[in-house]
Amino acid sequence: MGALVGLGFGIGALLIWSAFFLPRQPKVPDPRGSRAEQLLARAGLGDVSPTSLTALCGVLAVVAFVVVQAVTGGAAPVGLCFALMAGYLPIGVLKSRVRKRQAEFAEVWPDAVDNLASGVRAGLSLPEAVSSLATNGPEPLRPDFDQFALDYQVTGRFDESLERLKQRLADPVGDRVIEGLRIAREVGGGELGRLLRNLSGYLRDEARTRSELESRQAWTVNGARLAVAAPWVVLLFMSFQGEVIRRYATVGGAIVLGIGGAVCVFAYAVMMRIGRLPVEQRILR
Secondary structure (H helix, E strand, O other): OOOHHHHHHHHHHHHHHHHHHOOOOOOOOOOOOOOHHHHHHHHHHOOHHHHHHHHHHHHHHHHHHHHHHHOOOHHHHHHHHHHHHHHHHHHHHHHHHHHHHHHHHHHHHEEEEEHHHHHHHHOOOHHHHHHHHHHOOOOHHHHHHHHHHHHHHOOOOOHHHHHHHHHOOOOOOOOOHHHHHHHHHHHOOOHHHHHHHHHHHHHHHHHHHHHHHOOOOOOHHHHHHHHHHHHHHHHHHHOOOHHHHHHHHHHHHHHHHHHHHHHHHHHHHHHHHHHHOOOOOOEEE
C-alpha cells in the first residue's frame, strides 16, 4: 500500500513539474479564425489570444483617458479623443509589424528556395531539404522551420507538418512556396530543382519591383501621417493650458472635436487608398 501511495505521489509530482518546465507545443493559428486572430498570426504573435489584445487596448484607452482628464482638469471630450487613439495603438503597431514581417520574409524567401534547390540537387529528400532550413536557411525563417523539423521527426507526416508550417508563417509568399512543395511531393519527377530555381528567380524579381514602388510611395504615406498627427499634437500641447482647453469641454467643443476627428480619419483613409500598393492576400491558406 505504501509503494502504491508513493508511486501515485511521484506521478503527480512529475505531471506538475512537466506542466511548468517542459516546453509546450506552440499554438498553430487557425486560418479560418477571426480577423484579430489572423492579424496576430501574420504579425508572428499566434500565441497571443484576441482577448489579450482587446484587454490591452482597453487598458491603454482607460489610462489615456484618466491621464488626459487629470491634465486638462476634466475636459471629457478631449480625454475621449486621446483614449480612442491609445486604444487603437496596439492594432496600429500590429499592422506595422505585419508589413515589416511580410517585407522581411519577401526578401529572404528567394534565398530559402535556393537552399532547397541546392539540397535537392545534393541528393537530399524533400523533407530533409526543408528540415535543413532550420540550420542553413535565412535567419528570420529558422524558428518556424525548426518547428517543422520537430513536427516531421515526431509524426513522420510531411503534409501535416507542411500545413502547420504554413499556418505558423501566415505569409502569402510562404503559402505559394509550401503549396509548390506539396505538389512536388505528390507528383514527383526530376523537374523539382528547375521548378525551385524558377520560383526563386520569380520571387527575387517580384521583391525588387515591390521595393522600388514602396520607396516611391513612402512620401505619400509619411505626408498622410504627418497631416493627420499635427492637429492632435497641437491639441495635446494645448491641454496644459487649462483655460483654453476647458472650451472643448462644452457641447460646441465636443462637436468641433468630433468633426475634426471624422475629417482626419476620412482624409487619412483617402490618402492611403490613393497611395497604397496592392496587398497580396493569403489565397492558398
